[in-house]
Amino acid sequence: MIKRRHFAALAAGALAMPLALAQERNTRILVGFPPGGSADVVARLLADRMRVSLAQNVIVDNKPGAAGRLALSELKRSVPDGSTLIFSPSGAMVIHPWLYANLGYDTAKDFTPISLVSTFDFAVTAGPGAPAGDLKTVLAWMKANPSKANYATSGAGTVPHFAGLLLSQAAGVPMTHVAYRGGAPAAQDLIGGQVPLMVDTAVETIEHHRAGKVRILAVTGAQRSKALPDVPTLKESGIDITADAFFGLYGPPGMPPELVQRIDRAVADALRAPEIQERIYNLGLVPAHAGPAELAAVQAAHLKRWEAPIKASGFKAE
Secondary structure, three states: OOOHHHHHHHHHHHHHHHHHHHHHOOEEEEEOOOOOOHHHHHHHHHHHHHHHHHOOOEEEEEOOOHHHHHHHHHHHOOOOOOOEEEEEEOHHHHOHHHHOOOOOOOOOOOOEEEEEEEEEEOEEEEOOOOOOOOHHHHHHHHHHOHHHOEEEEOOOOOHHHHHHHHHHHHHOOOOEEEEOOOHHHHHHHHHOOOOOEEEEOHHHOHHHHHOOOOEEEEEOOOOOOOOOOOOOEOOOOOOOOOOEEEEEEEEOOOOOHHHHHHHHHHHHHHHHOHHHHHHHHHOOEEEEEEOHHHHHHHHHHHHHHHHHHHHHHOOOOO
8 A cells, every 4th residue: 555655755756857847848940941051050040059057958950851841841740838949141031022922831921930139131241152252243253254143042032132132133144143042052052162152141141251261351230330330331441222121930820928038038138148149139139029029020120121122123932
């Protein structure tokens, strides 16, 4: 016969099991691009700090393909219990709806906004396949050598893709877009001389720029980057365009508000850490926490902003 004190101990252990299991549960943060790119780097910084705030494992799970669409499709099918989230650049949320008639999801309705994490612009970077000189020199060379006038990005249908297209149109230099499955492989081909120019986040090329392997010729923001104070903007280089974007953390549809708030607080705690802020700034990004409502509003504003340029570009998604 089980003694009363043994029974009480067993009962207490049984009650504690769900809590223990909850603490051991992993939270996956999907990233729709390969390791080493900007989304992956920042997601891992975030996950390391969120693990402490949430008191559970937080892992980054790379699901590259279709410029983030494969990862978003998986997120939509996920259980809304906080075990699966996505760290997404804004292109997947604000560019794709204008390109694809059958995305399989509605970016404004089929995901739960949680946190705005960072804002950023893009770097226009020349590799060893381009001539020495400033942006005007490289663009003049491209115009004189149309077969070599290529620019790389992290994928078709991304904001860098259309930033490069706007640059091409504003400069009057026909340029061919070369889409990669992420920023890291694009940067490797830039360094190797396979493509002369790259348009993407500074994360992809800033360390190579500092090492002298490539040259960041301009940034696409309205102001110079804090991490690249000596690099001019496109407007300062005589190209009258700007392009910026953001990173956001999202969940599946139907997440409970209290769970969203808990995860958002963990993101806010992470971004308040001075060492995280410094690392994000050094990557050429700007830490910019805001909650679910603000993220939804920023997403809606960027969606509206990109409608006219994309329609005017004449680009047709496959």
